Amino acid sequence: MTATTKFLLAGALAACAVIGAGAAAQxxxxxxxGAGAWADDAPMKHVPPPAGTRIERDIAYGxxxxxxxxxxxxxxxxxxxxxxxxxxxxxxxxxxxxxPVIDNKVxxxxxxxxxxxxxxxxxxxxxNPLVQAGDVAAALAYIQGHAAKWGGDPAxxxxxxxxxxxxxxxxxxAAPEIARDAGARPWLGTIALDSAAYDVVAIxxxxxxxLYDRAFGTDRALWSAASxxxxxxxxxxxxxxxxxxxxxxxxxxxxxxxxxxxxxxxxVTTFPVDMTHGEINALLGTGGAxxxxxxxxxxxxxxx
Numbered sequence: 001m002t003a004t005t006k007f008l009l010a011g012a013l014a015a016c017a018v019i020g021a022g023a024a025a026q027x028x029x030x031x032x033x034g035a036g037a038w039a040d041d042a043p044m045k046h047v048p049p050p051a052g053t054r055i056e057r058d059i060a061y062g063x064x065x066x067x068x069x070x071x072x073x074x075x076x077x078x079x080x081x082x083x084x085x086x087x088x089x090x091x092x093x094x095x096x097x098x099x100p101v102i103d104n105k106v107x108x109x110x111x112x113x114x115x116x117x118x119x120x121x122x123x124x125x126x127x128n129p130l131v132q133a134g135d136v137a138a139a140l141a142y143i144q145g146h147a148a149k150w151g152g153d154p155a156x157x158x159x160x161x162x163x164x165x166x167x168x169x170x171x172x173x174a175a176p177e178i179a180r181d182a183g184a185r186p187w188l189g190t191i192a193l194d195s196a197a198y199d200v201v202a203i204x205x206x207x208x209x210x211l212y213d214r215a216f217g218t219d220r221a222l223w224s225a226a227s228x229x230x231x232x233x234x235x236x237x238x239x240x241x242x243x244x245x246x247x248x249x250x251x252x253x254x255x256x257x258x259x260x261x262x263x264x265x266x267x268v269t270t271f272p273v274d275m276t277h278g279e280i281n282a283l284l285g286t287g288g289a290x291x292x293x294x295x296x297x298x299x300x301x302x303x304x
Contacts, residue, residue, distance in 0.1 A: 047103040061142035072116040077151025088163025091215035092124040100282035108285030137182035157187040162281040166195035175231035189238040198257040199229040235266035240297040
């Protein structure tokens with residue numbers, strides 16, 4: 001990490017202490033998610049995309065009706081960097097087109113020349129989280145294979161996910177063989193938005209929210225196979241782990257995973273923010289220190 005990037009991230013982290021007050025008007029109307037609220041539940045009105053945006057919806061990357069993705073691109077995209085967004089919802093619900101998932105991100109990054117792709121995947125009980133990670137990997141392979149026709153650059157792709165989606169992209173980062181097996185190539189970096197599920201085994205062996213039982217069941221082999229912390233053996237591509245300081249179960253596991261990855265030589269940064277779980281998703285792209293930190297991370301891996 002360059003000295004400039006360290007300065008930007010450090011400054012953004014310090015400024016996040018006042019985001020709650022400085023962005024109060026912006027945040028008004030968002031639900032205050034409880035400690036166990038893992039869905040994209042912030043009630044946000046649709047924000048239209050920038051003028052000239054080209055949208056292709058429900059593109060099939062697999063044979064199941066749930067294996068679909070949406071592409072948002074500037075009118076004149078040319079070898080554009082690409083952000084692939086994976087929605088949350090506790091592994092059992094959610095949708096790629098919900099306003100908190102995509103709207104503010106599209107409005108922030110498309111004017112900067114990015115293409116945004118939002119991905120759906122099969123849900124519990126039809127697919128467990130390990131299978132879901134395979135779906136995201138298949139979507140990534142499809143996106144890389146079709147990037148050129150959208151004006152995108154398959155070599156400049158970033159994975160981003162919120163909540164359960166943050167778990168899935170973190171799992172792919174920790175276990176890139178899942179992506180390779182699906183035909184995907186390496187990507188530049190990963191942004192995980194408020195996942196607490198880095199060590200699923202540890203979660204399941206202590207008191208936990210019911211949604212984990214719904215997603216991971218009683219199979220200890222699945223718990224291990226779906227744990228980013230337990231799959232991590234080599235340094236992943238750079239990662240930014242955003243976590244809510246309002247949730248006691250969010251930042252400690254992110255920080256533990258970051259230290260584990262750093263010990264392998266990886267560049268992984270945790271970024272606590274004074275926001276609820278839902279706000280971390282919905283407010284990314286609205287300006288301020290939080291969005292500045294995401295932009296700083298993207299610049300640190302060579303993007304715009």
